[in-house]
Amino acid sequence: MHRRAIQAAMTVMMAAALLVTGCTSQASSIGVAKDKENGAVDTGFSVSPVGSYDSADTAVVISVDAQNKGVTFMNMEAGRQYTLYYDGTTYVKDKYGGPMSMSQIGAGDIVDVNFLKGKRQIASIQLSPDAWIYDSIDNYDLGGINKTANIGSSTYSLPDDVVVLSEGKRAEVMDIVSQDRISVSGVGHRIYSISVDRGHGYLRLKNDQALIGGWIEVGNTVIREITEDMLLVIPEGSYQVFLSKDGVSSSKDITVERNKEVVLDVGDLEVVRDKTGKILFSVTPENASVAIDGRQVNISSPVELPYGIHKVHLEAEGYDSLTKYIQVGSEYAQISFTLEKSKEPSEESSVSRNGLDTQDDTDTSEEDDAIDPSTGNRVYIDSPKNVEVYVDSNYVGISPVNFKKTVGSHTVTLRKSGYQTKSYTIYLYNDGEDITYSFADLEKENSTVSDNNSTSSKNSSKNSSGSVSGNELTANRVYISEPEGAEVYLDGSYIGLSPVSFKKVKGTHTISLQKKGYVTTKYTIFLYDDGEDETYTFEELEPEKQEERDDTDDTISGNKPD
Numbered sequence: 380m381h382r383r384a385i386q387a388a389m390t391v392m393m394a395a396a397l398l399v400t401g402c403t404s405q406a407s408s409i410g411v412a413k414d415k416e417n418g419a420v421d422t423g424f425s426v427s428p429v430g431s432y433d434s435a436d437t438a439v440v441i442s443v444d445a446q447n448k449g450v451t452f453m454n455m456e457a458g459r460q461y462t463l464y465y466d467g468t469t470y471v472k473d474k475y476g477g478p479m480s481m482s483q484i485g486a487g488d489i490v491d492v493n494f495l496k497g498k499r500q501i502a503s504i505q506l507s508p509d510a511w512i513y514d515s516i517d518n519y520d521l522g523g524i525n526k527t528a529n530i531g532s533s534t535y536s537l538p539d540d541v542v543v544l545s546e547g548k549r550a551e552v553m554d555i556v557s558q559d560r561i562s563v564s565g566v567g568h569r570i571y572s573i574s575v576d577r578g579h580g581y582l583r584l585k586n587d588q589a590l591i592g593g594w595i596e597v598g599n600t601v602i603r604e605i606t607e608d609m610l611l612v613i614p615e616g617s618y619q620v621f622l623s624k625d626g627v628s629s630s631k632d633i634t635v636e637r638n639k640e641v642v643l644d645v646g647d648l649e650v651v652r653d654k655t656g657k658i659l660f661s662v663t664p665e666n667a668s669v670a671i672d673g674r675q676v677n678i679s680s681p682v683e684l685p686y687g688i689h690k691v692h693l694e695a696e697g698y699d700s701l702t703k704y705i706q707v708g709s710e711y712a713q714i715s716f717t718l719e720k721s722k723e724p725s726e727e728s729s730v731s732r733n734g735l736d737t738q739d740d741t742d743t744s745e746e747d748d749a750i751d752p753s754t755g756n757r758v759y760i761d762s763p764k765n766v767e768v769y770v771d772s773n774y775v776g777i778s779p780v781n782f783k784k785t786v787g788s789h790t791v792t793l794r795k796s797g798y799q800t801k802s803y804t805i806y807l808y809n810d811g812e813d814i815t816y817s818f819a820d821l822e823k824e825n826s827t828v829s830d831n832n833s834t835s836s837k838n839s840s841k842n843s844s845g846s847v848s849g850n851e852l853t854a855n856r857v858y859i860s861e862p863e864g865a866e867v868y869l870d871g872s873y874i875g876l877s878p879v880s881f882k883k884v885k886g887t888h889t890i891s892l893q894k895k896g897y898v899t900t901k902y903t904i905f906l907y908d909d910g911e912d913e914t915y916t917f918e919e920l921e922p923e924k925q926e927e928r929d930d931t932d933d934t935i936s937g938n939k940p941d
Contacts, residue, residue: 432493432502437509439542439564439572440488441549443481450484450501452492455571458540463494463501470503474510486544487574489564512564515576519561521552522788522806528563528570536569545575546637553803556790558600558614580635581792581800582611582620586646593624594688597633602688602704608774610767612790612802613641621706623687628654640800656707657681661715667695681711697721756784758807759815765858765878766795766821777858777878784814791816796912799824855883857906858914859890865920866893883913894920 438452441460451462465471465481473479481504484490489510493502513519513530520529521537528537543550552573555561560577563570582597584590587605596602598618601611605622617634622645633641660678662669669678670692676682684707694700698718705714759781760768768780769792775782778793786809792802798821805816858880859867867874868891874881877892883906890902897920904915 432495434496435491435493437489437491437507437566440484440486440490441542441544442486442547443484445482448481450481450492450504452490453540453542455538455540455542455569463492463499465501465504469501470505472503472505474506474508476505479506486547487542487562487564487572489566489571507566509566510564510571511566512562514562515560516563517560519563520788521555521573522804524808530563534568535565538569541570542572543575544572545578550575553805556612556802556804557788558612560614577614577616578637579612579614579802580637581640581794582613582633582635583640583642584609585642585644590622590624590645593622593627596621596688596706602706603772606773608769609772610640610769610774610792610794610800611772612792623685625685628686638799638801640794654686655683656686656709657683657711658705658707659711659713661713662693663715663717664695664698667693667698667716667718669693691716693718756811756813757781758784758805759813760791760818761815762817763793763795763820765860766793766798767880768793776875777880779863779878780876791818793818793821795821797824798822855910855912856880857883857904858912859917860914861916862892862894862919864894865897867891868893890915890917892917892920896923897921898923 436452436454438454441451441453443450447464448466449462449464451460453460469481471479471481471484473483484504484506489507490504491507492504494500495502516530518531523529523534523537526537526539528535537552541552543552543554545554555573555575556579558579559575562574562576564572564574584595584605590605591607593605594602595605595609595611597611597613597620598616600614600618603611605624613635615635615637617632619630619632620643621630622628629645631643631645633643635641659681660669662678669676671682671684672689673692686707688704688706691703691705692700693703693716695718697720699721701716701718703716760778762778764778766778768775768778770782771789772792784807786807788804788806790802791805792800794800801818801821803816803818807814858878859874860878863877865877867877867879868889869881870888871891885906885908888904888906890904891899892901893899900917900920902915902917906913
């Protein structure tokens with residue numbers, strides 16, 4: 380009896396205590412403050428349970444700011460970029476739902492993110508289970524028709540707002556060149572993001588006159604004929620450069636950094652002369668004719684060839700002709716070729732390394748890279764102005780410039796002393812139309828040009844397409860800016876269409892300007908060893924009259940014209 384009374388009394392006291400302290404349910408106290416006179420006051424503040432959200436999205440991660448705990452996303456459906464924030468309550472999961480940390484989320488990842496829109500607070504983020512990725516690939520083509528891309532044998536749509544990232548910065552699809560190694564992510568048949576894992580730099584030869592017409596091989600990456608004014612686009616990395624011509628070979632090691640130019644002086648290289656190798660050919664069909672470097676050969680016995688790269692052409696009735704490039708680098712080797720039954724006329728080009736598998740992903744020769752006509756249309760590069768323009772490593776002139784339109788993908792490289800060299804990939808189609816490109820201005824460089832022995836070369840201008848004799852000033856150039864579209868001859872040698880530039884050589888020179896329908900005009904210029912570039916702006920050419928007119932011959936002495 381006494382025990383029951385005591386228990387009842389204790390129950391009453393505990394209830395009273397709870398009422399006095401306000402310790403009722405958690406929900407009744409959220410957003411409520413106490414006021415001594417008026418009791419409870421609503422503060423307008425509410426606490427959301429951990430993991431709650433009111434918005435969800437599948438998006439591409441643009442960047443992760445660990446210091447401010449922010450993540451920037453791109454919504455691919457709306458094309459909208461936004462930033463959300465995370466804290467210790469944010470759930471982070473891999474694509475299988477397992478735990479991971481925010482440090483494992485990177486730019487280019489496709490994620491499913493749940494968040495509170497008003498607070499911009501991430502409740503959970505997960506690598507999207509629906510996303511796919513091609514990691515560090517070389518076999519791709521981003522120029523398919525109707526805005527598509529080919530990766531291996533698969534085709535995907537490539538939207539205009541696809542996220543392209545290079546060194547943590549946004550880029551464009553045309554900033555990617557064929558030498559780059561990329562990772563591609565998407566959902567379904569649509570590409571969402573492209574990340575450049577390995578970019579490219581540039582290689583320019585110096586003192587290479589003796590090797591013009593020979594061959595250069597950069598690792599297994601680039602193999603092509605050596606031409607004047609080359610500016611090779613090379614994947615970043617370390618390579619052995621192999622050069623050869625007429626049985627003379629030499630090699631040197633280089634390191635190519637992203638967006639930087641390496642100047643390789645080949646004038647002081649030691650050469651190995653007159654080394655030859657014997658090649659035993661096996662060809663199917665057996666009656667195929669074989670020509671090496673344009674000369675028919677008998678392959679019934681080993682063929683002796685100088686060390687270096689050689690062009691092999693094979694033909695047989697009822698079969699597709701085949702062109703291959705082989706590199707002779709050992710005393711003896713066996714190489715096999717098989718011609719395919721005729722379907723459509725085609726010619727392949729690749730390089731075989733003394734019996735090794737052919738290198739299908741290499742540049743092969745100037746013949747392959749040259750901008751030859753396949754249509755009557757032209758490509759115009761309007762801007763930036765007054766920069767050197769290279770197409771597939773071949774110099775075409777000073778912008779604004781134009782060249783013949785050739786169907787396919789091409790690498791356009793823009794270069795100017797003191798500025799960062801920039802390359803773009805353009806895709807040209809047989810649409811019967813001219814096309815014009817206007818690119819962004821080049822950025823000022825920060826010691827981006829270096830020679831192979833790590834000595835900075837501040838003024839590293841390219842060689843010219845015209846040749847002059849005299850005391851060459853290797854660092855400086857002469858620019859002919861106007862009149863535009865005129866044929867420019869220097870001391871009788873054709874230089875190109877203006878605007879154009881050539882090497883600055885101390886002495887007296889004759890400039891001849893020609894244009895169909897206009898009077899040819901000649902100027903005499905005097906160049907001095909003053910360590911500066913010079914720009915000449917000449918008057919517009921006069922239209923021809925019916926009667927013959929003598930060429931004018933103006934002499935310019937002293938300083939360059941205004």
